[in-house]
Amino acid sequence: MTSKIDSPPSYEDALHHPKYGDYPQQPQHGSSLPPPPSYSPSPGMYPGPPGYWGQDDVYRQTGMWAAPGFSPSTVPTTIPTLSAGVPASNPGEMEDFLSTQWESTSIRHAFIRKVYLILAAQIAVTFSVVAVFTFVEPVKLFVITYPGIYWASLVVYFVVYCILICCKEPRRRFPWNLVLLGIFTVALSYMSGAISSYYETKAVFVAMGITAVVCIAVTIFCFQTKVDFTSCGGFLSIAAILLMIIGIVTAIVLSFQYVPWLHMLYAAIGAIIYTLFLVYNTQLLIGNRELAISPEEYIYGALSLYVDVVHIFLFILQVSGAATE
Template structure:
């Protein structure tokens, strides 16, 4: 190797730029491509264009924040609204049922107290038996007030008036029931109360559990009511001549069965999930209907027990 081809010395290499004497060297690195929203300058590489607003850059994973309406179709949203309405209606119906049974409990407690007075207090019992005109006066008040309450049922703005009429009606019917109970002995009264309680409890549980719709049998119950009235008139005429002694018990049994069906009908009107239902604003009328049915069942059962013991 000649002297010209020999590598430079240490001092020369420091003072002289590298490759200066050779005239050759590596190409300077190419500057990075300028940012451009245009097409990609390198084939096979992602472009540097701005992504559309609202979407992550290409190749990045999408992050979705789940919401209540995510993956819910329009039909499902409608079902959710229907469920909300159904829940609200169910809450209103339950509050309505509680009001009805609270009023009914107050009415029945008052009636039981009046019956106890007429049964255990001998002066009151003898007074009623001696003056039957008082009973007919209570029956007239009961019938008139019942008709007024049925005609004026419904709006809340009439609730105070309906409540006063309901109190008068309860007083009249309690007095009438106590009067009838005074004609029977204590055993018959207690037996009738016990049977009535069992029947009412069984009918209420059955109506809340069964799928049988008694509200669609209004025409049949109306017919049975008219039939009961006709049988009652015939019984009153026949018994005045003492032709058929057992006819009175038969009439009482038929009446107890028919009013038990009426109790089932009116109970299902309160529930609200049948063909017919009472408006949640008509809790006075709902309590009135159940009260009349229960008292009538008690009176017919009392007649059955009194006739059997006679």
């Protein structure tokens, strides 16, 4: 604490008795105030209070940025703005950005059309073969009599599928991938026809109709929904492994003629899992999700969708065939 003697004087004492320290003299009533100093800011200069930096009456342009570690040469001359990632001060770059977006969208649409054209041709071939194997009795008997052709088509299907998966990029000199895709389509079509020949015509028609409805509904859902299924790749992989394990267990159990309804349950689970795969691959094709395939990989896009559709048909055929029996 300070004593009363050391405390500062009151306003009246400081005003009438200047002996109390170096307190500034206050102007008397009636005296005129000195005029404020005049200044004329130059272009690019910011006016400020007099004496803020030394004797200058203006802010220097680099003065407000003066600090240790900052040089006057690094002073920004414009204030940056954000407008879709392009500076608003340059409208030409904005037009280039929008044109680039439009070109990428048109490329994606052309890619989708190409994939679905290839897919439509594959499905047409497959269901034509299934129809021949179902309605033409000599062909049905031939397939049932010689099952070795079915196993040969299964080997061709597996080998060509592995080649197409490993070589997704299209060839420029000769469309080898298209040729392999045609061989793959014929092999899988023969497998589908051979399996269909063991079922009644009614069951085959029911399976075709349900497959068509499911595929159309899934396609419309994928183009309209905002839910991203491309982030569920790990879940689908686990589901595929479980489906394979359930298939092996079902084959062992049915060989001893236990639990006859287990085959229908396995087919229903398989149809659901491959429907989810169809959703996943369709959203990869669309390209506005977390993951997408390149527009150059149209062979891979058509291949993945075609395999999903055919497997959905085969699983639903097993369910409808068991139901009709």
